Amino acid sequence: ITSIVAFVVALLYRQLLLGESIYWGDISLYFLPLQDYVSQQLRLGNIPLWNPYVLCGQPLVGNPQSSVFYPTTPLSTIMSTQSFFAWNIAIHLIIAGLGTYLFARRISRDRLGSVWAAIIFIGSGFVVARFQFPPMIQAAVWLPWILLTIDKTIDRPRAIYLAQLGLFVGLAILAGHTQVAYMAFVFASVFGSFRLYQIRFHRPRFRSATVYIASGFVLGIFIAFVQLLPDFQLFGLSTREKLTWWQANRFVMHPSDLVNFILPYFHGSPISGDFWGEGNIWESCVYVGLLPLMVSLYAVKYGWKRRAVKFMALTTAISIVLAMGRFGGLFWLAFKLVPGIASFHDPARFTYIATLAIGVLAALCLRLMRDRGVTLSLRLGIVIIGSVDLWSFGARFNPTLRSGNESYRPRIMAVAPKYGEGRVFSAQRERVWQRYLNYTDYGPESTRYLHELRDTFSPNIGMQFGVEEASGYEPVPLKSITEVDGLVRAAIDRHSPHLINLLNLFNTKQLLLPQSVRYHQSGLTEDTARGLTVLTVDNPLPRAWLVRETIPVNGDTRSQYAIASESFDPAKIAIVHSDIPGMYSQDFTTTISNVVQITYLEREVRMRIDSGLEPAYLVWSSAAYPGWKCLLDGIPQDLLVTNHAFLGISVASGKHEVSFCYQPDTYKLGLYITCIALLITAGLIVGGSRMLSTNEHDSVISV
Numbered sequence: 001i002t003s004i005v006a007f008v009v010a011l012l013y014r015q016l017l018l019g020e021s022i023y024w025g026d027i028s029l030y031f032l033p034l035q036d037y038v039s040q041q042l043r044l045g046n047i048p049l050w051n052p053y054v055l056c057g058q059p060l061v062g063n064p065q066s067s068v069f070y071p072t073t074p075l076s077t078i079m080s081t082q083s084f085f086a087w088n089i090a091i092h093l094i095i096a097g098l099g100t101y102l103f104a105r106r107i108s109r110d111r112l113g114s115v116w117a118a119i120i121f122i123g124s125g126f127v128v129a130r131f132q133f134p135p136m137i138q139a140a141v142w143l144p145w146i147l148l149t150i151d152k153t154i155d156r157p158r159a160i161y162l163a164q165l166g167l168f169v170g171l172a173i174l175a176g177h178t179q180v181a182y183m184a185f186v187f188a189s190v191f192g193s194f195r196l197y198q199i200r201f202h203r204p205r206f207r208s209a210t211v212y213i214a215s216g217f218v219l220g221i222f223i224a225f226v227q228l229l230p231d232f233q234l235f236g237l238s239t240r241e242k243l244t245w246w247q248a249n250r251f252v253m254h255p256s257d258l259v260n261f262i263l264p265y266f267h268g269s270p271i272s273g274d275f276w277g278e279g280n281i282w283e284s285c286v287y288v289g290l291l292p293l294m295v296s297l298y299a300v301k302y303g304w305k306r307r308a309v310k311f312m313a314l315t316t317a318i319s320i321v322l323a324m325g326r327f328g329g330l331f332w333l334a335f336k337l338v339p340g341i342a343s344f345h346d347p348a349r350f351t352y353i354a355t356l357a358i359g360v361l362a363a364l365c366l367r368l369m370r371d372r373g374v375t376l377s378l379r380l381g382i383v384i385i386g387s388v389d390l391w392s393f394g395a396r397f398n399p400t401l402r403s404g405n406e407s408y409r410p411r412i413m414a415v416a417p418k419y420g421e422g423r424v425f426s427a428q429r430e431r432v433w434q435r436y437l438n439y440t441d442y443g444p445e446s447t448r449y450l451h452e453l454r455d456t457f458s459p460n461i462g463m464q465f466g467v468e469e470a471s472g473y474e475p476v477p478l479k480s481i482t483e484v485d486g487l488v489r490a491a492i493d494r495h496s497p498h499l500i501n502l503l504n505l506f507n508t509k510q511l512l513l514p515q516s517v518r519y520h521q522s523g524l525t526e527d528t529a530r531g532l533t534v535l536t537v538d539n540p541l542p543r544a545w546l547v548r549e550t551i552p553v554n555g556d557t558r559s560q561y562a563i564a565s566e567s568f569d570p571a572k573i574a575i576v577h578s579d580i581p582g583m584y585s586q587d588f589t590t591t592i593s594n595v596v597q598i599t600y601l602e603r604e605v606r607m608r609i610d611s612g613l614e615p616a617y618l619v620w621s622s623a624a625y626p627g628w629k630c631l632l633d634g635i636p637q638d639l640l641v642t643n644h645a646f647l648g649i650s651v652a653s654g655k656h657e658v659s660f661c662y663q664p665d666t667y668k669l670g671l672y673i674t675c676i677a678l679l680i681t682a683g684l685i686v687g688g689s690r691m692l693s694t695n696e697h698d699s700v701i702s703v
Contacts, residue, residue: 062230113366123390125287135176160688169220252325422509455531470506627664
């Protein structure tokens with residue numbers, strides 16, 4: 001424990017001891033603003049179910065990377081977000097190290113080798129390169145604990161192991177990265193099947209272990225149901241339901257990337273501005289060092305007859321071939337035949353499994369060396385040299401700056417719309433990322449450079465400062481809203497006269513472009529803001545408005561074509577996914593700003609409307625998604641998908657009060673199931689602890 005904790009502190013000394021923070025990649029552009037919002041809501045005593053700041057609102061509890069229900073997330077309420085990320089990573093590296101140590105020691109029965117296995121895993125390129133992606137770290141740490149518990153269950157089926165397995169599986173899901181959890185479960189299933197095959201002739205134990213392991217996974221799924229049910233609902237309505245072959249092969253291990261196992265900067269580095277490899281550096285970063293690879297090969301050569309060596313060696317080889325994606329061939333079979341693979345990008349992440357397997361092989365090698373009479377001094381020297389090498393690599397891989405710079409307020413805040421008054425639409429964001437955070441050059445490690453980046457108001461930064469965005473980045477965005485987003489971007493590129501109407505669908509008040517862009521369009525007036533070009537919409541529609549004419553359509557394709565038509569005017573017409581009859585009247589002369597008055601409460605949006613002497617249709621430019629509830633004068637109403645991606649209801653003539661509240665049934669049902677599963681888990685742990693003997697068997701797979 002001391003060795004693992006010391007290595008983690010040394011690895012993160014800049015973040016933990018010097019108060020610095022990682023400023024590049026996903027942690028700066030996505031997770032920092034998201035965690036700020038989640039922490040703010042938790043401090044207010046609210047469970048953040050909905051994120052109003054990105055893409056006209058997106059489900060937050062259904063976002064698998066939000067980690068709302070993960071046990072360490074509440075720590076962010078008692079410290080700054082930057083400090084939370086640093087301590088959260090440190091906590092998880094220690095958890096991963098202890099789990100790897102216990103699993104490797106059970107397999108190898110060598111304490112020194114098991115410590116080194118832990119250091120190899122937590123100091124590897126796969127883990128270190130993902131410090132800028134906290135949910136991936138959170139999900140990755142539970143694999144060794146799952147393997148350890150499966151192995152214990154197979155040797156001695158006990159209720160307490162079932163409960164432990166359920167907890168670890170549930171935590172891996174709640175951690176916030178579905179792909180890493182999925183890979184962990186696949187590998188754990190393969191490992192469990194292999195171990196069960198070894199005891200196939202011990203039929204009572206075989207049956208009991210099979211039932212306990214399967215039950216543990218089911219229990220873990222139920223523990224995570226509060227997150228899983230909303231996740232499943234979002235995936236069905238998102239752009240990530242199923243990827244094409246080429247989309248899935250976004251980042252792969254190119255054959256030339258295999259050298260990264262021993263030479264992490266063979267292709268250069270964005271830190272020094274000379275990266276020339278394919279893709280980006282962090283997806284193909286698999287560094288473990290020369291010594292771990294050498295001792296792993298030693299274990300394969302001299303211990304091939306041993307089951308543990310054979311299994312870990314084959315695991316390493318297969319996971320590397322899978323990580324090569326389109327270059328390896330094996331991934332094509334997995335993509336076609338294995339359920340779930342087609343929903344994830346980046347096969348390069350399969351090196352996650354190889355990294356852990358190499359660490360276990362290193363532990364097995366030190367055990368073999370001990371059996372062959374190699375002195376403790378030599379084995380200890382190998383561990384120290386290998387650990388120092390990993391520390392030297394990992395402590396410098398992620399550029400950092402003094403914490404607090406991320407709270408710098410962008411210059412646009414002087415003219416940005418306040419909450420509820422309108423949204424901003426960031427176009428051509430790729431040009432900003434290519435300038436400041438491209439794969440080749442991250443730029444200088446300077447406060448000024450970071451402030452310049454934030455002055456561009458790159459997507460999602462507004463979440464920190466209460467500015468709502470019509471655009472933005474979401475890992476699992478709603479398909480309908482991204483389709484309208486695509487229409488806006490195409491209209492910008494074509495200088496289409498229909499652009500203003502499309503922007504009005506989003507309640508866009510300002511169009512944001514890179515600073516070097518000069519854009520002229522009727523209906524837009526250029527404003528001044530340092531770091532970007534700001535174009536103000538001259539006569540924007542409010543957040544909600546009334547129309548007299550509705551056109552019913554059936555199907556997403558038809559509604560998308562309807563709003564893309566240049567004859568479509570959202571101020572006069574609403575395209576409705578329904579067969580309600582259209583309303584036609586030309587005497588609707590009441591000023592739009594006086595028709596709808598909006599009040600924003602903590603968990604509710606209230607409107608007072610006046611539709612005049614005739615019925616009308618209320619359009620609300622919030623992203624349409626199951627879970628929104630509507631009351632019209634206290635009576636529940638059925639919300640309709642309007643203008644392809646937004647919400648609306650029919651209202652009678654006269655004055656009315658309308659209330660919108662996001663209360664998803666999937667969250668309520670999931671929370672109920674999760675509570676029951678946790679009670680069952682607690683009962684199994686309490687009852688199992690009394691029955692569990694203090695004696696432990698070594699693994700059958702051990703050397």
